[in-house]
Amino acid sequence: MNKVEKISIVGAGLVGSLMSVYLAKRGYKVSLFESRPDLRKADISAGRSINLALSNRGWLPLQEVGLKEKAEKLTIPMKGRMMHNEKGELTFQPYGKSGQAIYSISRSGLNSLLLDAAEATGVEVFFNQKCKEVDLNNNILLLNDKKISSDIIIGADGAFSVIRQAMEHTSRFNYSQQYLEHGYKELSIPPSSTNDFKIDKNSLHIWPRGNFMLIALPNLDGSFTCTLFFPFEGDQSFDQLHSDEAIINFFKKEFPDAYELMPDLLNDFHSNPTSALVTVRSSPWYKNRSLLIGDAAHAIVPFYGQGMNCGFEDCRVLNDLLTQFEDNWDLALPEYSQMRTPDANAISDLALKNFIEMRDHVADNDFLLRKKIEAKLNELYPEKWIPIYSMVTFNENIRYSKAAALGKLQASIMDKVMASPNLESQWEHLDFESIINQLPSM
């Protein structure tokens, strides 16, 4: 390959912006092209989640590019799940014994921070640049009506990536897009009249209801952004909420405590879109001198809070590989693709599975007992038995694929444990050592 000097990144969302900073710091001449206007100057939030949960895999890259402190100021720590039952009763489940937290952060706030950093590092950022086509053989982008040549093209243009679509039409490119039967709609709990949080600020709130759920994440201004995950069609579905009365009755019955806190419910419900939830998988993540990162390569459902974190990890891994291979992209690209695809597949599967756990199991007794026993194992053997949620969320040094494999093994061990007689009363007398010995060493 010719020497790489000029890199074009398509998509100045969270992942594209972060990647541009990494590459500019390596000394490349980086151009970042975004189809929308500059979000620092215009309100363009519609259709995308307003806030996100940042966790360790996201923090590490932010730290590497020197943005950790600035990002921290934008966040609210959430130290556990706050479960709301049908009567409005609360149960708190901490994420960890040592106060581990995930961090609610505004998408636009973080994106602005990354764009500022990109510009400060010498990245040239161009807005309102719609990528219409890419010539993968000759490394040419068609942006609006202008052709741009580059040494490397990076598709960071999200789940409906134009760069990936071009790859889909080349031979031997594996691709899938699978939609859930559920859609989602964003709603809000505004701050109190004194601008305070109306419910616990340091929790991720969940109203699990079997086949559907409502969640809420805090914002810096005292409000919460709520998301209703609900089937598109069927007996209980968005399809059935066709009148104001139906919407109000549904919320009063299913989420009575939340309903009381949502004065703008009807307005939010009508003005916000009902969006679909897609899982995108692809491989390989490069073709010739073009590559994919973030949702463009692997859009996942939001139920593990890992979409952005996984995309940020893509950037970190690619940067590490460029260091390892001394910026030889011919060596780095195949390695990047081969290494990251199993990790992305693993977190895709975990995210799909976690939807069922969040909406259905988190409130049931067996699930809580299981978690109690796992917590005990973790307390006794903190290095050996790390709950899968912790491995994914708080252990950025364990690859997703390894976490998933260990999680499967733990689950099969726990299935046997859960079949023990009188477990509810006797679980503290289990032979924890023999349980832990069923795991291989990390």
Next chain:
Amino acid sequence: MNKVEKISIVGAGLVGSLMSVYLAKRGYKVSLFESRPDLRKADISAGRSINLALSNRGWLPLQEVGLKEKAEKLTIPMKGRMMHNEKGELTFQPYGKSGQAIYSISRSGLNSLLLDAAEATGVEVFFNQKCKEVDLNNNILLLNDKKISSDIIIGADGAFSVIRQAMEHTSRFNYSQQYLEHGYKELSIPPSSTNDFKIDKNSLHIWPRGNFMLIALPNLDGSFTCTLFFPFEGDQSFDQLHSDEAIINFFKKEFPDAYELMPDLLNDFHSNPTSALVTVRSSPWYKNRSLLIGDAAHAIVPFYGQGMNCGFEDCRVLNDLLTQFEDNWDLALPEYSQMRTPDANAISDLALKNFIEMRDHVADNDFLLRKKIEAKLNELYPEKWIPIYSMVTFNENIRYSKAAALGKLQASIMDKVMASPNLESQWEHLDFESIINQLPSM
């Protein structure tokens, strides 16, 4: 929906042509658009398989549209598999005890027959019509540079369907394309100097070699079309066959008897493309008033000989549903999609699995013993124990999805049987009644 009068079918291959005949017979005004020239006048075989195996699910629709007798004249029955080992020794495995056969037929011969029938039934056929775009909301095709309106659009345009690609970009359309690590290349065994078949004419010939294989199907002119299925990359792969010497050495070593019969090997090898093998899945198979049939909806790998047969079955099922719903397409389309997607998924999975069976297992002793026991079960209980291959190939009244489910059940029963002690010598003394009673009634 408005009354349906005018139907446009994109793709005048085997499936599109057959569908046009069915619909013209129902009284619709049908236009059939094909991007290539008329294959009855031009040689355009490159890149597609030359012959195919027609079996019961393909025969039934041909009979329904009155083409069975004419098609029969184009076929050569294959009554079993002829296995060739590394020494050139032969083993024949009949498909059934009563002389059941699958039928080798030329793709272009059958396609010509179907096009003639389409024209004779009043279908208007247009060649050299490249479909560039489809407007799924307004039912408009862009063909070359002309817009065509229709009441119904049918995408019969193959694995890389333009109609399906438009659907892929609509929300909640599930889609996947997965490539095998193997590719294929067509080769040939010409007739003898007296224009006779050089190997048994009434067999599907297989040279199974573990990770790869060669197969051969007879043609009416005394020749055989051979197909080498071989990895693209790796130690033993197309990648390694980079010189004439390497090609010759490979064939001499792996397929010595075939090599002797292939005077044009090098020429064939160099002039025929190495093609990829893709599995395409999608759902739903319709959007508004456009629908998919055949490979456009479900391209499968060729290892069960069911690609064309499944596509023909799509046509028959859709025609049956139109009869059932009195040509109400609003009712027929959702039912067609819901009914056929599990069947297409089932045959996709079976075809992938059969590659391993064909290239690897057919030659091994356990496999042969297993088949012997299954044949005995079938002989004793012909209505209850039908081998999966027979259900798929010879029992057009059993849906693919049901055949696959029964096949799975049979396999789990046979796994237990195969674990019996001294089976090789004692299998005739098995308690066949207790085995058969593990199956539910059909």
